[in-house]
Amino acid sequence: MAGTKSHAQLLKKLKDKVNQVTDKAADKTGTNTDNTSTGTNSGNSTSSRPTNKSGGGLISTPPDILANINSSETAFKDNKFSEARFALQQAILGTELQIGKEILKSLPDSVLGLLKVTEKDKVASSGWGWSGLTISRDYQKDDKLIGVGIQDFSYLGPAWSMFLTGGMNSTQMENDKQQMKQIMVKGNKGVISYDDRKGYTVVVMLTQGSALVWEGVNIPTEDEMMKAVNSFDIDRIKKFLGEK
Amino acid sequence: MEKNNLIIMKTLYLFIISIAFCTVATAQADFAKYATTAKTSYAKPDLEDTRYNLMLALQQLDMKVGQEILKVLPEKIDTLSAQKKNDNVAANSGGFIGTTIHRDYGSLPTSKLEVDIVSNSPLVASLNAWLNNPMFAQMSGRKAMKVDGYKGSYTYELSESTDAAGNTVKIPRSEMQIPIFSSLITVKCDFMTEDQFVKALNNIPVSKIAEMLK
Numbered sequence: 513m514a515g516t517k518s519h520a521q522l523l524k525k526l527k528d529k530v531n532q533v534t535d536k537a538a539d540k541t542g543t544n545t546d547n548t549s550t551g552t553n554s555g556n557s558t559s560s561r562p563t564n565k566s567g568g569g570l571i572s573t574p575p576d577i578l579a580n581i582n583s584s585e586t587a588f589k590d591n592k593f594s595e596a597r598f599a600l601q602q603a604i605l606g607t608e609l610q611i612g613k614e615i616l617k618s619l620p621d622s623v624l625g626l627l628k629v630t631e632k633d634k635v636a637s638s639g640w641g642w643s644g645l646t647i648s649r650d651y652q653k654d655d656k657l658i659g660v661g662i663q664d665f666s667y668l669g670p671a672w673s674m675f676l677t678g679g680m681n682s683t684q685m686e687n688d689k690q691q692m693k694q695i696m697v698k699g700n701k702g703v704i705s706y707d708d709r710k711g712y713t714v715v716v717m718l719t720q721g722s723a724l725v726w727e728g729v730n731i732p733t734e735d736e737m738m739k740a741v742n743s744f745d746i747d748r749i750k751k752f753l754g755e756k
Numbered sequence: 757m758e759k760n761n762l763i764i765m766k767t768l769y770l771f772i773i774s775i776a777f778c779t780v781a782t783a784q785a786d787f788a789k790y791a792t793t794a795k796t797s798y799a800k801p802d803l804e805d806t807r808y809n810l811m812l813a814l815q816q817l818d819m820k821v822g823q824e825i826l827k828v829l830p831e832k833i834d835t836l837s838a839q840k841k842n843d844n845v846a847a848n849s850g851g852f853i854g855t856t857i858h859r860d861y862g863s864l865p866t867s868k869l870e871v872d873i874v875s876n877s878p879l880v881a882s883l884n885a886w887l888n889n890p891m892f893a894q895m896s897g898r899k900a901m902k903v904d905g906y907k908g909s910y911t912y913e914l915s916e917s918t919d920a921a922g923n924t925v926k927i928p929r930s931e932m933q934i935p936i937f938s939s940l941i942t943v944k945c946d947f948m949t950e951d952q953f954v955k956a957l958n959n960i961p962v963s964k965i966a967e968m969l970k
Contacts, residue, residue: 578795578798581791581798584791584813584817585788588787588788588817591824593821593968596817597817597821597876600810600817601814604807604810604814607806607807607810611803614803752803753804754804754807
């Protein structure tokens with residue numbers, strides 16, 4: 513993994529170098545419009561790559577679940593397996609996006625007086641199946657923030673790394689301060705940790721691999737953080753995810 | 757650092773194979789049955805059940821693709837016959853491992869060639885980023901090579917072991933890894949020279965397999 517990171521850094525340096533060289537070459541060939549025939553200095557240079565300032569974004573088109581299932585059945589019968597796979601994955605994606613939206617609807621509109629930040633609501637699905645569904649919402653007021661994330665068996669989620677490093681089974685102390693401890697959240701085992709730079713983090717691992725993660729920034733006490741966490745209907749979320 | 761990266765890669769690869777073999781889908785339920793059940797669930801609407809049945813349908817599709825790939829693999833590679841009783845297709849239920857397909861040719865103590873394909877795996881996709889890296893392909897002990905037009909990474913080594921009589925035996929080991937989208941074809945062989953192995957590789961219909969793995 514360290515090798516991948518250094519390789520990515522090397523590629524970025526190479527890319528920056530190429531951009532520098534092409535910019536210099538464009539200057540030399542006189543494509544710089546600072547000296548235009550009208551004699552005005554527009555202040556704009558076409559020698560360098562423009563930065564994007566406008567655009568309509570992408571049109572949101574959640575996959576049509578029934579149409580994709582039908583396509584996959586037809587493709588499978590015709591032995592067009594890659595098409596069948598693509599259509600099935602689109603159907604899974606569409607279903608997971610819908611599940612994500614339903615879960616978001618079920619989350620509270622405010623927590624500890626902090627209101628939800630609707631524009632930051634996120635549902636992401638990879639369509640791979642049992643991995644990659646992520647749902648997140650932020651609640652914020654002034655400099656206080658509570659973020660909730662629901663990760664459905666995602667191998668990339670921070671919850672995984674926390675548990676893989678033994679967070680579930682350990683209690684960690686640094687000097688005299690306890691940094692991590694085990695808790696129960698409405699009958700579900702979890703771990704709470706605190707870091708001066710990040711604030712509180714609570715992770716609850718559900719029965720079959722889904723994880724609920726809460727982050728609390730500038731939340732004054734552990735009790736306040738736990739009050740926030742307990743205001744979520746975990747059983748309802750579990751039902752949506754098919755967890756017992 | 758190069759050695760550490762090689763160790764990480766091999767460990768990851770072995771981890772993928774071992775997890776996949778622990779979750780073999782033994783039921784040969786019909787793909788169409790799960791697709792139909794998914795549609796019925798969606799109509800209720802029961803989204804969780806819809807998703808569950810779609811995933812099962814995906815698993816059956818992967819099994820079918822695995823079986824079709826086994827059909828296009830050759831019956832014989834040089835003098836080595838396919839050991840069809842060892843053929844294996846495992847469609848995992850974890851999502852990120854992918855499907856594994858395995859076939860042996862020949863057997864020890866003469867010569868054995870193994871073909872392993874891990875398909876449609878997000879984990880393999882990140883591994884393939886390494887294999888497609890031209891710098892990695894030229895690392896010590898590795899050679900970039902093409903099989904049926906597809907680039908791959910080839911390693912050859914002479915490993916030592918002792919036989920029953922206690923004599924040191926040098927075993928030539930060859931391995932070819934061909935990344936294709938989010939799938940990986942690995943061909944390994946003991947007791948073949950480099951030339952023999954390269955000749956054997958050309959029997960593998962990589963382009964046909966790639967078409968099915970798209």
